[in-house]
Amino acid sequence: MSKEKMKEYWKKNISKMILLLSIWFIVSFVFGILLVEPLNTIQLAGFPLGFWFAQQGSIYVFVILIFVYVRMMNKLDKEYDVHE
Secondary structure (H helix, E strand, C coil): CCHHHHHHHHHHHHHHHHHHHHHHHHHHHHHHHHCHHHHCCCEECCEEHHHHHHHHHHHHHHHHHHHHHHHHHHHHHHHCCCCC
16 A cells, blocks of 8 residues: 555544544533533433433444444544555
């Protein structure tokens, strides 16, 4: 792979990681801490939504983000022919 292609690959990889880490930050910090009081006015399965994000929702989102990252990276690896 040429240097330009490697730079392009890493640039796309970093942009995907920044996107997913931004989602992680929003779910864990913004929804779980900063917006917990307004979200607690909404009920989800009998629990306040802010509490749900802080206790369970963040974990579900994190697991989903892992699978999304794996899928995105597999696709990117195939695109640049660096897959296993």
